[in-house]
Amino acid sequence: MTLLQVFGTGPAASASPNLSSSDPAAIAATLAPMGIGFERWQVQGGLSPEADPAAILAVYATEIARVQAGGSYPTVDAIRLTPNHPDRQALRQKFLAEHTHSEDEVRFFVEGRGLFCLHIGDLVLQLLCEAGDWISVPAGTKHWFDMGPEPHFCALRFFDNPAGWVAEFTGDQIADHYPRLDDLGA
Ligand SMILES: CSCCC(=O)/C(O)=C/O
Ligand SMILES: [Fe+2]
Numbered sequence: 469m470t471l472l473q474v475f476g477t478g479p480a481a482s483a484s485p486n487l488s489s490s491d492p493a494a495i496a497a498t499l500a501p502m503g504i505g506f507e508r509w510q511v512q513g514g515l516s517p518e519a520d521p522a523a524i525l526a527v528y529a530t531e532i533a534r535v536q537a538g539g540s541y542p543t544v545d546a547i548r549l550t551p552n553h554p555d556r557q558a559l560r561q562k563f564l565a566e567h568t569h570s571e572d573e574v575r576f577f578v579e580g581r582g583l584f585c586l587h588i589g590d591l592v593l594q595l596l597c598e599a600g601d602w603i604s605v606p607a608g609t610k611h612w613f614d615m616g617p618e619p620h621f622c623a624l625r626f627f628d629n630p631a632g633w634v635a636e637f638t639g640d641q642i643a644d645h646y647p648r649l650d651d652l653g654a
């Protein structure tokens with residue numbers, strides 16, 4: 469189940485959230501004033517374990533066309549991580565390092581789950597994303613992402629540039645002080 473938890477950033481702030489909700493409408497209403505889009509979209513049934521990124525993108529051609537209709541995100545990829553992925557530890561550490569992007573972070577989870585953590589002012593918002601969750605985070609937002617030690621997710625990622633995923637790391641170790649995906653029982 470999708471879950472939003474909002475924490476402060478002071479000492480011991482990560483011990484318990486100020487707000488916790490699994491209601492999609494409440495989650496969207498909480499995030500909207502911060503410029504963050506959250507929607508629930510239909511997913512297209514089970515993806516074959518053998519489906520490569522091109523096949524996954526073909527399955528979601530309609531949803532991709534909808535996102536790209538505005539003209540802002542001409543590049544799209546499909547990232548799929550499984551529990552036995554050979555690079556899972558390195559990839560987990562990369563995404564756990566707080567970073568920003570010079571473009572909006574637009575993602576559609578089509579399988580599995582992952583924990584997005586947004587560091588906005590004196591708040592940390594942790595959004596446990598599940599299949600069917602679509603999010604849009606404004607360019608420049610400090611954030612990290614936890615796929616857990618045994619990742620299981622597939623997300624479509626929309627970019628405004630042909631290079632795809634480009635990040636600037638902040639060097640802040642803030643992620644060490646907040647719950648991880650496995651702390652949520654996910
Ligand atoms: C859920 S998509 C994989 C992670 C990613 O692209 C990103 O930018 C995390 O912050
Ligand atoms: Fe990111």
Ligand code: NI
Binds near residue numbers: 641642644645
């Ligand atoms: Ni620290």
